[in-house]
Amino acid sequence: MSKLTMIEALNLALKQEMEKDDMVVVLGEDVAVDGGVFRVTDGLLEAFGEKRVIDTPLAESAIVGASIGMAACGLKPVCEIQFSGFSYMTIHQLENHAARLRGRSCGRFHVPLVLRTPYGAGVRALEHHSESKEIYYAHTPGLKMVIPSSPRNARALLVSAIRDPDPVIFYESKANYRAFREEVPDEEESQPIGKAEVVREGKDLTVISYGAMLRRSLEAASQLEQEDGVSAEVIDLLTLSPMDDACFCDSLEKTGRVVVVHEAHRSFGAGAEIIARLMENSLLYLEAPVGRATGFDCTVPLYAREQAYLPGVDRIVRICRETLSF
Amino acid sequence: MPKEALDPGIDLHKLSILNESGEVDKDLEPDLSDERLLRMHRAMVWGRQFDERMLKLQRGGRMGTFAPIKGQEASQIGAVSALEDEDWFVPSFRETAAEIWRGKKPEDILLVYAGYNEGGAIPEGVNNFPVTIPVGTQTLSAAGIAYAVQYQEKPQVVMVFFGDGATSEGDFHEAMNFAGVFTLPLIFLCQNNQWAISVPLKKQTRSQTLAQKAVAYGIPGIQVDGNDVLAVYAAAKEAADRARENEGPTLIECVTYRMSLHTTADDPSRYRTEEEVEAWEKKDPISRFQTYLMGKDILSEADLDSMNEEIKQEIEDAEKKWKEKTEDLTDPLVMFDYQYDTLPPYLKRQREELEEETSG
Numbered sequence: 171m172s173k174l175t176m177i178e179a180l181n182l183a184l185k186q187e188m189e190k191d192d193m194v195v196v197l198g199e200d201v202a203v204d205g206g207v208f209r210v211t212d213g214l215l216e217a218f219g220e221k222r223v224i225d226t227p228l229a230e231s232a233i234v235g236a237s238i239g240m241a242a243c244g245l246k247p248v249c250e251i252q253f254s255g256f257s258y259m260t261i262h263q264l265e266n267h268a269a270r271l272r273g274r275s276c277g278r279f280h281v282p283l284v285l286r287t288p289y290g291a292g293v294r295a296l297e298h299h300s301e302s303k304e305i306y307y308a309h310t311p312g313l314k315m316v317i318p319s320s321p322r323n324a325r326a327l328l329v330s331a332i333r334d335p336d337p338v339i340f341y342e343s344k345a346n347y348r349a350f351r352e353e354v355p356d357e358e359e360s361q362p363i364g365k366a367e368v369v370r371e372g373k374d375l376t377v378i379s380y381g382a383m384l385r386r387s388l389e390a391a392s393q394l395e396q397e398d399g400v401s402a403e404v405i406d407l408l409t410l411s412p413m414d415d416a417c418f419c420d421s422l423e424k425t426g427r428v429v430v431v432h433e434a435h436r437s438f439g440a441g442a443e444i445i446a447r448l449m450e451n452s453l454l455y456l457e458a459p460v461g462r463a464t465g466f467d468c469t470v471p472l473y474a475r476e477q478a479y480l481p482g483v484d485r486i487v488r489i490c491r492e493t494l495s496f
Numbered sequence: 497m498p499k500e501a502l503d504p505g506i507d508l509h510k511l512s513i514l515n516e517s518g519e520v521d522k523d524l525e526p527d528l529s530d531e532r533l534l535r536m537h538r539a540m541v542w543g544r545q546f547d548e549r550m551l552k553l554q555r556g557g558r559m560g561t562f563a564p565i566k567g568q569e570a571s572q573i574g575a576v577s578a579l580e581d582e583d584w585f586v587p588s589f590r591e592t593a594a595e596i597w598r599g600k601k602p603e604d605i606l607l608v609y610a611g612y613n614e615g616g617a618i619p620e621g622v623n624n625f626p627v628t629i630p631v632g633t634q635t636l637s638a639a640g641i642a643y644a645v646q647y648q649e650k651p652q653v654v655m656v657f658f659g660d661g662a663t664s665e666g667d668f669h670e671a672m673n674f675a676g677v678f679t680l681p682l683i684f685l686c687q688n689n690q691w692a693i694s695v696p697l698k699k700q701t702r703s704q705t706l707a708q709k710a711v712a713y714g715i716p717g718i719q720v721d722g723n724d725v726l727a728v729y730a731a732a733k734e735a736a737d738r739a740r741e742n743e744g745p746t747l748i749e750c751v752t753y754r755m756s757l758h759t760t761a762d763d764p765s766r767y768r769t770e771e772e773v774e775a776w777e778k779k780d781p782i783s784r785f786q787t788y789l790m791g792k793d794i795l796s797e798a799d800l801d802s803m804n805e806e807i808k809q810e811i812e813d814a815e816k817k818w819k820e821k822t823e824d825l826t827d828p829l830v831m832f833d834y835q836y837d838t839l840p841p842y843l844k845r846q847r848e849e850l851e852e853e854t855s856g
Binding site for chain 1: 617
């Protein structure tokens, strides 16, 4: 066990998977000599050489498009898009090819690539460096969408993503990259994609969140306990697609009330899908409308105002109280 | 501080071996056996006849939209005949003749255009990529395949097809650049058929040629007469040999003409003249190749007649197989196959929903 940041934990996952499997290659802008602008790929070039740790030209569509060809032809590419705000030029490659090659070729080809990219607000960055557009990917059949929340689950999920036979979009929260350390086992560890986790048990209310907003949700839960005597259950979704609806439907059936927390825009966000599944599966257990503590439906403002955009602990607590008092 | 001329170190050439009248340049004539030449000719005629038949099937409402190849047979067969079986073929959507050369069954092509995903199946071990419709995107798939082939030290090269319109797409430029930087074994095969639906080449680019776009990426580019199957073959063979020797990618511009429609949903009379089409008909790739083969005394009018009959019969057989296959493909639940390696729970539920809906 070592206490690692999320960056160090991701680095450990890459290093161990590359040691195990020669077909794993890493590619992207500045990933080799520089070790990635956030240092997630630090030291990989020295360990595995330039054929496996590839500084590509500055061309996002090429990074993903070439990864698709590599993946279809036996490699397991882990590509990095430096910031998720620059990933939109790759969506046509993901939608048209990564997500469809298995179907188009009736199973002859499949695309075991991982697209890692830092997302989210809260690090005082420039424009285009603060968005959360996970829904673009979660809405696309054929892709999987994973968003870890801590060093340990980031490492374990990245290992699973690399081994997954289908394309996985792996969103890494910049706000969590160096925010805290966590014990991460030195030996191999993976955890299944498509499984949510109850990270705090409770009986009065269920808070569902993921990524950087998970810690805020946990803080809100503690505050509700201290100030209101409310016992809130908190669920870490971890995978957006395929979504583990059984986990949160079970929780609703216990608590009767739900609040969804995400930093992505509210309309058509993950919350909307979660609410739809709660309604479909467990409507009669609902004692109040499901609350949504989310980013607003406006472009993420520059950093002087980004905290006002993000759902803070106060916003989460307020919406939980509205749901509880309905 | 003088202003000096720069030399990008790349020469551009145009290659033509068999002219419009079927006369051959003896110095450039590639060394191909009679058997191979006749096989190439047959594949071109097969492609033309199949194209004509598919157009009838589409017009008769028995098949959906497709992209006819008429006029581009030499570009396609010249190029793929320079590949080895284990090489990789990455098509766009107008390469029917090339696909069949690479082993695609015509009944499966019919199946796709009649709306059945099953026609897209590719047997294990056959290194063909499926048809790609979004223009230019497949050039990057090909770059990735070429990287994988090189990484795995396999003696294979990759050939990717695209049209003149694709050279305006960012992906084409990203793929050329990527292939150049990593010295990939990749042949960029552009079928410049002069029209991207209704937009002519001169509105696609200010460049005098498409071949010269290679210069910017530091890789060889060559323009060939795309209606001259010998020239296309020679250029493709040279590019494949270079790629196999780890000397990197090549851009080949085949100057050809789409004699027919963009797709069956297109009406070319809205944007081009009959005179233009007639002028290109005089440059027909098949008739000049036939003149050449007859001049070599390896093909006669009688051979042509019997071959045409044989092909007609083979196409009829393919149609029969297509119809037989279609009869077995009534199950809509197959839409859930091949979405993921393992169907996740929510998709299992949706599959059950459709199953109930369709069981009546």
